[in-house]
Amino acid sequence: MALNYINSIPLHYQLFKEIEEKIYNGKYNEKIPSERELMDEYYVSRSTVRQAISQLVKAGVLERRRGMGTFVKIKPINDWLGNLRSTNETIEMMGMVPGAKLIESRIVKLDSELRRKTGLEEAYYFKRLRYANHLPLGIESHYYPVELGKKLVKFDLNKESFYHLMEEQLGVKSFDADQSITASIINPEDAQLMNLSNKLCVLHTQRKIIDVNEQFVEYEDAIYRSDMYAFNINLSRGFNID
Known part of the structure; x- marks a missing residue:
């Protein structure tokens, strides 16, 4: 699923919102896809993926676990x-x-x-x-x-x-x-x-x-x-x- 490359909104923010929406809709319940999987799905660079994930981690939506991947952090x-x-x-x-x-x-x-x-x-x-x-x-x-x-x-x-x-x-x-x-x-x-x-x-x-x-x-x-x-x-x- 490609993002909107001609939109003035930065790609990393578009990806941020895509991942956030999938978390809130229950599509990502525990572990999110790997960097490579997100790159292939949205046709973006590794730096774009990492920037989006870093912002979600900073916002408290995701957490990184060393050697395991990135997981949904939101708790009711x-x-x-x-x-x-x-x-x-x-x-x-x-x-x-x-x-x-x-x-x-x-x-x-x-x-x-x-x-x-x-x-x-x-x-x-x-x-x-x-x-x-x-x-x-x-x-x-x-x-x-x-x-x-x-x-x-x-x-x-x-x-x-x-x-x-x-x-x-x-x-x-x-x-x-x-x-x-x-x-x-x-x-x-x-x-x-x-x-x-x-x-x-x-x-x-x-x-x-x-x-x-x-x-x-x-x-x-x-x-x-x-x-x-x-x-x-x-x-x-x-x-x-x-």
Whole structure:
């Protein structure tokens, strides 16, 4: 499969994206092809292959094992059900570096479904692309009471955790939450934002958070990559012992 040689995008970056997409689509699950195999498949030089692989290693997607080859390194981010923690905290617990990019922030009128869930007529809306080790992990849409949103928007939301800001800077304490998790197919707009296939299955989460006084704090509607995000729960079966 030849790359686009007349494109202004460098060949090593094109190959980087080809390998990355095959990893995310499950075509490369463990070990990727050798340098020679990649050279023959994409009709590129050894230096192009090595540059693409080096960038994937630097990004934390691949790892080299001496005498064995190059292997996929991505591990699912595990989030224990029953614990309310931020995406940043979850990513850090897995030994990865969290990141965010603010896509949109504005005051919006809510539809009937969101009005029912939040009790608000309008809300401050934030949409962020989330990263783990510089890889796109998910897209989070947040709805806050307008006055709280006006305070949050003053901070650098490409760096700060919403939960950290509310707890440490704004004095919003003692959260409680109701959350649902379902499976869905990523929509074309979000697939383009995350540079992923528009056929990818994602985890769709919806979560409403209230404070200790049972006042509405946040509603989050988010998607996360199913190949990088996993939920775990401890289960036990009770027995009566006489």
